[in-house]
Amino acid sequence: MLNAQSSFTARPAAEALLTKDYAYDTERDYRLDGIRTELTAPDGTRRTLDADAAARVSAGDLAPAEKPYRLEVRVPGHFTWTEDIDLGLTGYGAVAGTSGSSVASLVAGDVNGDDVIDVRDAAAVYDARGTARRSADINHDGTVDGKDLTWVVTNYLQQNTMADRFTDPVKRLHGRTLEYYTARM
Numbered sequence: 001m002l003n004a005q006s007s008f009t010a011r012p013a014a015e016a017l018l019t020k021d022y023a024y025d026t027e028r029d030y031r032l033d034g035i036r037t038e039l040t041a042p043d044g045t046r047r048t049l050d051a052d053a054a055a056r057v058s059a060g061d062l063a064p065a066e067k068p069y070r071l072e073v074r075v076p077g078h079f080t081w082t083e084d085i086d087l088g089l090t091g092y093g094a095v096a097g098t099s100g101s102s103v104a105s106l107v108a109g110d111v112n113g114d115d116v117i118d119v120r121d122a123a124a125v126y127d128a129r130g131t132a133r134r135s136a137d138i139n140h141d142g143t144v145d146g147k148d149l150t151w152v153v154t155n156y157l158q159q160n161t162m163a164d165r166f167t168d169p170v171k172r173l174h175g176r177t178l179e180y181y182t183a184r185m
């Protein structure tokens with residue numbers, strides 16, 4: 001029997017919110033981390049999916065569609081994950097429901113959300129040091145400090161290959177380089 005509805009599941013893995021071994025943190029309540037997952041149907045209908053404590057998101061009553069849905073996952077301080085998800089089976093004279101999923105793995109270090117990790121992100125972390133500013137508190141432990149800057153260093157000069165735009169990385173800002181910030185945090 002064909003499914004009348006499609007379903008979707010994912011468990012977004014935001015790099016800075018995992019354990020050192022890159023596993024999901026069982027001590028953590030991922031509902032509090034500002035994970036934003038949105039599915040947009042081909043007809044433009046948007047659905048926001050809330051993460052549960054274990055970071056899982058799901059929807060079971062999606063309208064099957066011939067064209068793919070657009071998935072967008074946002075977590076502060078990380079690259080946005082975007083992906084086309086097929087949620088319709090064709091070839092039966094009608095579009096039938098099916099299940100889809102995503103491995104959404106978000107790279108940490110993009111504080112200003114411009115799809116590149118560069119000296120501007122290091123400056124943003126430095127300017128927010130000692131505060132709890134969420135975008136700069138990449139690991140979301142409540143304080144902006146050297147641990148957050150470490151994520152900028154780890155993924156320095158990476159670009160978000162899923163982004164529609166291409167932002168050139170900047171290595172020097174007001175005469176300051178990454179080393180200026182790492183030496184001071």
Ligand SMILES: [Ca+2]
Nearest residue numbers: 110112114116
């Ligand atoms: Ca950036």
Ligand SMILES: [Ca+2]
Nearest residue numbers: 137141143144
């Ligand atoms: Ca932090």
